Amino acid sequence: SxxxxxxxxxxxxxxxxLSSLILGGTLWLALPTLEEDDRPRLRIPKSFDQLKDLNDLLKKYKSIYPFRTLLCFVVVYLFLQAFSLPGSMYLSILGGAVWGVPRALFLCCACVATGATLCYAISAALGPALLTMPKWKARIDKWSAKIEAQRANLFSFLVVIRISPLPPHWVLNIAAPHLGIDVVPFWISTFFGIMGVTVIHTTIGGGLDEMTSAKDFHLLSWKNALGLSAIVVAVLIPVGIRYYFRKDIESIQALNGEVERVAEEAEAEDER
Structure with a gap:
């Protein structure tokens, strides 16, 4: 049906x-009164020139209205992430330009993780209807098997998925509540998983004032690739250690289970 x-x-x-109305209302209340010449520059950037214009605009008003500027940035970022709309990369670059890399890195990672969690919540509430579609249900069943196979290393697995380009992040956001992934590990793994690429974006933003064209972005470079690879290796170290000592871990778990069983039997005997 x-x-x-x-x-x-x-x-x-x-x-x-409803979310669009909330976004519009928040921006209407929080945005400072713009000068007539500045109004056309206030838009979600989709090109290098628009990004430069918005950077200049935010820096201008940030010095006068720091909290309002921050609030508008966060609300727009959450909206884009919650509905998987394009523009987040430009906002991360913009954040690095306006607030500097250290603060923008934490801010953007938190916005991505929280916005993805909003998408998670929407899917959890409305997504079960998708399971009535045979193709979608088949994919969920396939991914569920992979998640169960990696249950012991779930956090590292989720972080690596966030670092890799496939599957798209919006797919994971929608599928996660139907794969038995809890909200807390989902948020934390998203926060750390997108940190590598966010470092790249915010660092680019930190040098935005010196850039003259989109060719100066250098998103794809050996330095960036090696940095992301190093993060993947660091995330997988606990997995490798657990695999190397798997027999010892299994024996300890078996011993703990035996101790608990003996304790339960002794407690039952005392009750008699």
């Missing part, structure tokens, strides 16, 4: 419209 899917689609549309 298509009725559950139709109902879910209508609810998602309602949530999107």
């Amino acid at each position: 298509r009725k559950p899917i139709l109902n879910a689609g209508l609810r998602i549309c309602f949530i999107f419209v």
